[in-house]
Amino acid sequence: MAAVAGGVLAAEVHQAGGVGFIGGGHTPLENLKxxxxxxxxxxxxPPDADLPIGIGLILWRLEEPHLSTSLAQYEPDTWLRYILHEARASAVWLSFTNGSLGEWVKRVRRVEKEGERRERxxxxxxxxxxxxxxxxLATEGVDAIVAQGTESGGHGPTDSVGSPLHTLLTxxxxLFLRSSPPFLLAAGGLASPSTIRSALAISPVAGIVPGTALSVSRSSLLPLAQKELLVCTPSGAETTRxxxxxxAxxxxxxxxxxxxxxxxNLTSDDAEEEKGLTSEERVxxxxxxxxxxDVRRVVTWAGAFARSVFLEFGF
Incomplete structure (x- = not known):
């Protein structure tokens, strides 16, 4: 979760028994460090210890045309060398490429071989x-594949391309086995006990990926005003893609x-006061x-069942 899942949240997820990830790739490498x-x-x-959490990358920001051809040739390896050999993260999460996820997996494995790691x-x-x-599934070296449904908060598949999570998992x-990798994980509107049970009931789903519920934790990077907005949003119907x-x-x-x-909010719903404005004025x-x-205009990413999540957990 870009701008939400920082180092403290990822570490606390690890301490709670999950696999925590730091969101990366959306800001300069120094921010990730x-x-x-x-x-x-x-x-x-200590500085020389392996990091028992993962790091995620928004891949299109490391590709053409966002980067020039020359930068796109070596910048991704700079990030991967840091993640794999300096930070020594336990996992890498790859998402949102304009190209091939399979080629990115191969790139990770190539850079991994450039140095020495205690664990794969x-x-x-x-x-x-x-x-x-x-x-x-046809690419060697993948350990888990996350299926993202259209209910997911933040960036994900459009309604015309993607499917609701239950349909996608079915x-x-x-194509998957529960007992051996790559494992199938589920993401999208999953944070309450009932929605988690529903996803795990579909064999061979091996685990789930919560997002919106963790956004309101004290350890997330989300500003307090946006956390309060998420908790107070009347219903999942109050979200839109x-x-x-x-x-903007x-x-x-x-x-x-x-x-x-x-x-x-005002940005997504094209408020009357914004009609006729140029793109520069909107920005x-x-x-x-x-x-x-101002949360009336700034985006607060949230899954389709945001409010039901907090009600079930007693917020």
Whole structure:
């Protein structure tokens, strides 16, 4: 979860018995290094110890056309060398490529061989379609494949390309075994006991990936005003998918099959006051809202069942 899953949250997920990940690739490498240091401090790890948590990458930001051809040739390896051989993360999460996830898996394994590691890195990749899953299953070196449904908060498959999670899991289930890798994991609207049970009831789903529920934890990087908004949002119907937030933020470049789900607000719903504004004026309004912490305009990513999640857990 970009800008939400930092080093402290990832470390605390690990301490609770899960597999924590730090979100990376959306900010400069130096920011990732700072979050890794926070994780080490939270876990009381010495500098030379392996990091028992993973690091995720938003891949399109390390590819053409976001990067120039020359940068795209070596910048990804710079990130991977840090993750694998300096941070010594236990896992890498690959998602949102404009190219091939299979080629990224091969790249990880190649860079892994450049140095010495005490343990083999686990490679996790997220897919939104059967086609993408089949490509990864034909690629050596994948340890887990995350199936992302359209209910997911943040960026994910558009309604026209993706499927609700239950449909996607049912489609993919004949391709996997519960007892051996790559394991099938589920993501999208899964954070409450009832939705988790529903996903795990589909064999051979081996685990689930919560997002929105962890966003409101004290350890997440999400600003307090947005955490409060998530808890108070009346129902899952108050979320919507689209690209208007990215257009306002200037974060265009996501794969064409992708958009984002968040809590409805002035930006997503094209408020009357914004009609007739130029794209530059919209961007400037959004920047001002970020500076002021105005959640009426700033995007708060959330899954489709955000409110039901918090009700079941007693928020």
């Amino acid at each position: 700072q979050e890794v240091q926070k994780a080490r401090e939270t876990l009381s790890l 890195v686990r490679v996790v990749a997220m897919v939104q379609t059967e086609k993408a899953a089949r490509e990864l 489609t993919l289930s004949p 689209g690209l208007k937030w990215d257009e 933020r200037g974060t265009n470049g996501w794969p064409g099959w992708c958009d984002g789900r968040g809590v409805r 400037e309004r959004y920047k001002r809202a970020v500076r002021e912490g």
